[in-house]
Amino acid sequence: MTALELTAATKEHPGSPPVIALRSVTLAIAEGEFAALVGPSGSGKSTLLAIAGTLERPTSGRVRIAGTAVGHLPERELAAVRAYRIGFVFQQFFLMPTMSALDNVASGLLYRGIPAAQRRRAAADALARVGLAHRAEHRPGELSGGEKQRTAIARALVGKPSVILADEPTGSLDTAAGQGILALLTDLNAGGATILVATHNPEIAGAVPRTVRLRDGVIESDSGSTG
Amino acid sequence: MSGRNPRGQRPHEQGERRTAGPRSRLRPADTWALAAHGMAGRPVRAMLSALGIALGVATLVAVLGISGSGRAQLIAQIDALGTNMLTVTPGQSLTGGQAVLPTAGPAMIRRIGPVQSAAAIGQVNANVYRNDRIPAVNTDAITVYSAQTNLLQTLQGHLARGQFLNPPTARFPAVVLGASAAAALGVDRADGTIQVWLGDHWFAVVGILEPLPLAPELDRSALVGFSVAHRLLGAYGSPVEIYVRANPVSVAAVAGVLAATADPAAPQNVTITNPANALAARADASVAFQSLFLALGGIALLVGGIGIANVMVISVLERRGEIGLRRALGATRTHIAAQFVAESALLAFGGGAAGAVLGGFATTIYATARHWSAVVPAPTLAAALAAAVAVGVVAGVYPALRAARLSPAEALRTV
Numbered sequence: 001m002t003a004l005e006l007t008a009a010t011k012e013h014p015g016s017p018p019v020i021a022l023r024s025v026t027l028a029i030a031e032g033e034f035a036a037l038v039g040p041s042g043s044g045k046s047t048l049l050a051i052a053g054t055l056e057r058p059t060s061g062r063v064r065i066a067g068t069a070v071g072h073l074p075e076r077e078l079a080a081v082r083a084y085r086i087g088f089v090f091q092q093f094f095l096m097p098t099m100s101a102l103d104n105v106a107s108g109l110l111y112r113g114i115p116a117a118q119r120r121r122a123a124a125d126a127l128a129r130v131g132l133a134h135r136a137e138h139r140p141g142e143l144s145g146g147e148k149q150r151t152a153i154a155r156a157l158v159g160k161p162s163v164i165l166a167d168e169p170t171g172s173l174d175t176a177a178g179q180g181i182l183a184l185l186t187d188l189n190a191g192g193a194t195i196l197v198a199t200h201n202p203e204i205a206g207a208v209p210r211t212v213r214l215r216d217g218v219i220e221s222d223s224g225s226t227g
Numbered sequence: 228m229s230g231r232n233p234r235g236q237r238p239h240e241q242g243e244r245r246t247a248g249p250r251s252r253l254r255p256a257d258t259w260a261l262a263a264h265g266m267a268g269r270p271v272r273a274m275l276s277a278l279g280i281a282l283g284v285a286t287l288v289a290v291l292g293i294s295g296s297g298r299a300q301l302i303a304q305i306d307a308l309g310t311n312m313l314t315v316t317p318g319q320s321l322t323g324g325q326a327v328l329p330t331a332g333p334a335m336i337r338r339i340g341p342v343q344s345a346a347a348i349g350q351v352n353a354n355v356y357r358n359d360r361i362p363a364v365n366t367d368a369i370t371v372y373s374a375q376t377n378l379l380q381t382l383q384g385h386l387a388r389g390q391f392l393n394p395p396t397a398r399f400p401a402v403v404l405g406a407s408a409a410a411a412l413g414v415d416r417a418d419g420t421i422q423v424w425l426g427d428h429w430f431a432v433v434g435i436l437e438p439l440p441l442a443p444e445l446d447r448s449a450l451v452g453f454s455v456a457h458r459l460l461g462a463y464g465s466p467v468e469i470y471v472r473a474n475p476v477s478v479a480a481v482a483g484v485l486a487a488t489a490d491p492a493a494p495q496n497v498t499i500t501n502p503a504n505a506l507a508a509r510a511d512a513s514v515a516f517q518s519l520f521l522a523l524g525g526i527a528l529l530v531g532g533i534g535i536a537n538v539m540v541i542s543v544l545e546r547r548g549e550i551g552l553r554r555a556l557g558a559t560r561t562h563i564a565a566q567f568v569a570e571s572a573l574l575a576f577g578g579g580a581a582g583a584v585l586g587g588f589a590t591t592i593y594a595t596a597r598h599w600s601a602v603v604p605a606p607t608l609a610a611a612l613a614a615a616v617a618v619g620v621v622a623g624v625y626p627a628l629r630a631a632r633l634s635p636a637e638a639l640r641t642v
Contacts, residue, residue, distance in 0.1 A: 083557020111557035113252025
């Protein structure tokens with residue numbers, strides 16, 4: 001089954017002349033796949049991820065997530081898609097500084113209306129999966145960069161989403177921490193997680209089974225589906 | 228590519244499911260927890276922004292509490308004095324001069340069924356001095372009246388010292404001083420050993436009155452017996468005021484016939500008043516005066532609300548990243564708006580609670596200083612807190628809408 005499918009997705013930002021961030025991109029990510037989206041700045045990586053994550057609507061084209069067409073869903077149902085189907089990882093982590101690592105991870109389930117105790121139990125499991133069980137009660141300010149990103153990844157996977165979308169997950173990290181994150185993502189993928197990562201990092205691009213190269217909003221090359 | 232139908236919606240494509248399954252949900256308890264977290268993230272700012280609300284609520288509670296305490300005090304006082312007293316005074320005669328009540332008035336009034344007692348004071352053309360060396364102009368504004376011996380009982384007044392006039396002392400040069408009059412003359416004993424110079428005669432001070440709230444005109448007076456007033460001071464004994472105690476259930480009926488009874492020949496020249504009503508009216512007047520302070524409190528509350536709105540707008544700008552993240556985690560626009568409105572309401576509630584404590588404290592201090600019992604009615608507190616929260620909610624609406632309107636992708640990008 002396809003976890004994520006874009007069909008002829010185009011994104012135009014209005015203006016004169018209009019800026020075309022994505023030109024009729026068609027891309028399918030199979031369940032259990034680990035793909036990297038690479039390309040120079042401005043090639044459309046982030047736009048593609050935002051559209052895949054329903055944070056933005058394409059100007060035209062179709063998006064399906066785990067078999068559900070999301071193109072015409074009202075805003076409130078898109079929010080539900082994000083709450084249940086998609087896990088996001090960002091370059092800037094976006095952790096709440098006043099909450100412990102555990103509570104940050106638990107907030108990945110916040111918008112499913114699950115009771116707090118249940119969220120925290122799932123969060124503890126997720127933290128253990130990223131190797132941070134011993135840091136559960138620490139606040140983000142007390143964590144290293146690599147640990148912060150692990151916490152953010154735990155938050156993305158705590159709800160067992162259909163796909164994890166990571167935008168430059170190693171962009172704020174040093175080489176060693178970046179390698180740690182890559183190893184973690186590889187591990188998670190081996191455990192069954194579907195991951196699409198947008199990156200500048202050639203190490204990730206080289207290590208990931210599938211590489212999709214973007215340039216000027218068009219797919220330049222695709223090493224092909226492995227799923 | 229799909230076109231648009233006339234309703235502006237894209238037509239459904241074949242095989243597409245319409246719904247995404249389970250809904251995005253944020254539990255109310257979690258909404259409040261998020262609001263508390265938002266406040267706790269910047270505690271100093273939260274405190275400063277709630278300060279305006281705190282001051283507004285403190286003003287409202289203190290003003291209502293102090294005036295309520297004062298009013299409760301006055302009402303208790305009036306109740307203790309009894310509301311069944313009426314006074315009869317001569318009004319203006321038709322020719323414009325001061326009318327004169329018939330001497331028989333008090334006796335006639337006592338014959339009205341529900342009247343429990345009636346006592347008169349009479350005009351005496353004399354002044355009272357501490358001794359015979361005091362210049363005649365130094366009257367200390369003390370008025371001399373002749374008084375019937377049942378006056379104190381009718382007024383339900385109390386003596387600070389000594390005793391009131393009784394049938395024997397009413398015939399001799401004995402005087403009872405009102406509270407202010409005694410203080411003005413410097414008399415603090417009433418055992419008969421102190422004499423005052425009254426209408427060119429020495430009068431022994433036999434009693435000193437406590438202040439009389441229902442007859443404050445007697446506080447600065449010197450009272451002598453009717454017979455001694457007639458014999459030594461040449462007073463005719465025409466009443467200047469008659470105090471009447473009626474059966475509480477018949478006060479209005481008695482008031483209706485008093486004028487005709489006191490002066491059957493010219494009832495239109497008689498004025499009837501109820502001093503308890505006058506006191507109550509004074510209490511109401513003081514409450515009316517408080518509305519100025521209440522308005523000030525309301526303005527403080529309003530300004531506090533504007534302060535909160537300001538801080539929340541800034542907060543929304545600063546927390547774009549958080550807003551974007553929450554949308555990415557599955558929050559709807561409504562969830563985002565609810566979080567910020569809740570935060571604003573919580574700020575205002577915190578400020579309101581602090582203000583209520585402050586206002587209650589101020590009321591207690593003021594009431595204690597005046598020997599009142601402090602009264603801060605629970606409805607007042609509840610209303611002040613509700614007003615604070617309402618201001619908070621209104622203040623939060625605009626920032627919350629701004630937060631909800633942010634596009635998630637943009638919010639995440641601009642950090």
